[in-house]
Amino acid sequence: xxxxxxxxxxxxxxxxxxxxxxxxxxxxxxxxxxxxxxxxxxxxxxxxxxxxxxxxxxxxxxxxxxxxxxxxxxxxxxxxxxxxxxxxxxxxxxxxxxxxxxxxxxxxxxxxxxxxxxxxxxxxxxxxxxxxxxxxxx
Amino acid sequence: xxxxxxxxxxxxxxxxxxxxxxxxxxxxxxxxxxxxxxxxxxxxxxxxxxxxxxxxxxxxxxxxxxxxxxxxxxxxxxxxxxxxxxxxxxxxxxxxxxxxxxxxxxxxxxxxxxxxxxxxxxxxxxxxxxxxxxxxxx
DNA sequence: TTGCGTGCAAAGGTTTTGCATGGCA
DNA sequence: TGCCATGCAAAACCTTTGCACGCAA
Numbered sequence: 001x002x003x004x005x006x007x008x009x010x011x012x013x014x015x016x017x018x019x020x021x022x023x024x025x026x027x028x029x030x031x032x033x034x035x036x037x038x039x040x041x042x043x044x045x046x047x048x049x050x051x052x053x054x055x056x057x058x059x060x061x062x063x064x065x066x067x068x069x070x071x072x073x074x075x076x077x078x079x080x081x082x083x084x085x086x087x088x089x090x091x092x093x094x095x096x097x098x099x100x101x102x103x104x105x106x107x108x109x110x111x112x113x114x115x116x117x118x119x120x121x122x123x124x125x126x127x128x129x130x131x132x133x134x135x136x137x138x
Numbered sequence: 139x140x141x142x143x144x145x146x147x148x149x150x151x152x153x154x155x156x157x158x159x160x161x162x163x164x165x166x167x168x169x170x171x172x173x174x175x176x177x178x179x180x181x182x183x184x185x186x187x188x189x190x191x192x193x194x195x196x197x198x199x200x201x202x203x204x205x206x207x208x209x210x211x212x213x214x215x216x217x218x219x220x221x222x223x224x225x226x227x228x229x230x231x232x233x234x235x236x237x238x239x240x241x242x243x244x245x246x247x248x249x250x251x252x253x254x255x256x257x258x259x260x261x262x263x264x265x266x267x268x269x270x271x272x273x274x275x276x
Numbered sequence: 277t278t279g280c281g282t283g284c285a286a287a288g289g290t291t292t293t294g295c296a297t298g299g300c301a
Numbered sequence: 302t303g304c305c306a307t308g309c310a311a312a313a314c315c316t317t318t319g320c321a322c323g324c325a326a
Contacts, residue, residue: 004279004280004281004325004326005279005280005281005324005325005326006325006326007280007281007282007324007325008324009281009282010281026315027315027316028315040283041282041283042282042283042284043283043284043315043316044282044283044284044316044317044318045281045282045283047315047316047317048281048282048317049281051317063201063202063203063204067290067291067292067314067315068314068315069204069314069315069316070204070315070316088249088253088255088257090255097255099253101248101252101253103244103245103248103249103252104245106241107241107242107245110239110241111226111241111264111266114239114241115226115235115237115239115269116268116269116272117226117228117235117264117266117267117268117269118266118267118272119226119264119265119266120265120266120267124263124264124265124266125262126249126255126257126262127257127258127261127262128249128255128256128257128258128261128262129255129256129258130254130255131253131254131255134254134256142300142301142304142305142306143299143300143301143304143305143306144300144301145299145300145305145306145307146299147306147307148306164290165290165291166289166290178308179307179308180307180308180309181290181291181292181308181309182291182292182293182307182308182309183306183307183308185290185291185292186292186306186307204315204316205288205289205290205315205316205317206289206290207289207290207291208290208291
């Protein structure tokens with residue numbers, strides 16, 4: 001955490017998120033995990049930390065369905081930002097893939113020039129079906 | 139509606155959704171509209187119809203943010219997929235904008251050809267800062 | 277000591293559900 | 302007549318907020 005104060009709860013949360021890197025977690029799952037490990041953390045605290053991390057760009061938040069809880073995923077701080085990478089997530093297997101691609105850069109430029117929209121690559125995720133899952137369905 | 143019974147409420151809802159084709163509406167907006175037009179329809183009824191229409195595939199449902207209401211959009215029975223529309227959402231003001239754009243189609247093609255990823259435009263939302271909010275910050 | 281972090285409980289907002297009533301066929 | 306649709310109110314859920322207390326620096 002790059003919060004002002006370093007706290008036990010912040011450390012635990014960050015560690016847990018890191019340990020789950022590559023998959024996603026709900027706020028409730030985090031709470032359950034902490035409780036099960038003898039260090040319960042209040043829901044509000046969990047949400048407050050998650051929000052902060054999302055702002056910092058080290059965690060992504062996905063809203064899959066308005067009725068199911070949001071999913072969070074640790075993505076770290078070093079990769080991406082200036083590199084203009086983006087992510088796509090497979091709706092079938094849940095795999096999250098990082099891509100560096102000129103084509104995406106072009107789209108960003110286009111959005112900016114023609115639609116005056118400055119994209120935030122950290123938060124934008126493409127949903128769809130990945131190669132493996134596509135093959136499997138044939 | 140292709141429900142079992144044809145009802146006044148079903149007709150009104152479908153008509154309204156059709157009249158808003160190309161944009162999206164929340165359940166609450168629908169309720170307000172109906173109330174304002176002298177034919178109030180219960181929230182539960184609105185949701186029940188929307189759910190049915192989504193199942194039938196004539197309406198799309200977008201979940202932008204876990205805290206804001208879901209958006210619904212009439213797409214009819216045939217078009218959608220070839221239209222390749224997409225959405226972008228402003229992180230500042232929360233505005234959701236709906237675009238039909240060739241550039242996006244190209245990105246989809248590219249992702250498919252070079253990365254073997256078949257994008258789902260229904261679910262993909264671009265996040266960033268819109269024109270107005272960008273201006274305001276200068 | 278200062279002021280952020282925490283946790284509880286309550287609030288806020290969206291969506292679903294139970295149930296009695298109304299309306300279509 | 303039989304059964305689905307409706308609407309109200311309440312429930313269910315996720316998430317945020319208010320507030321008093323605890324803890325880091």
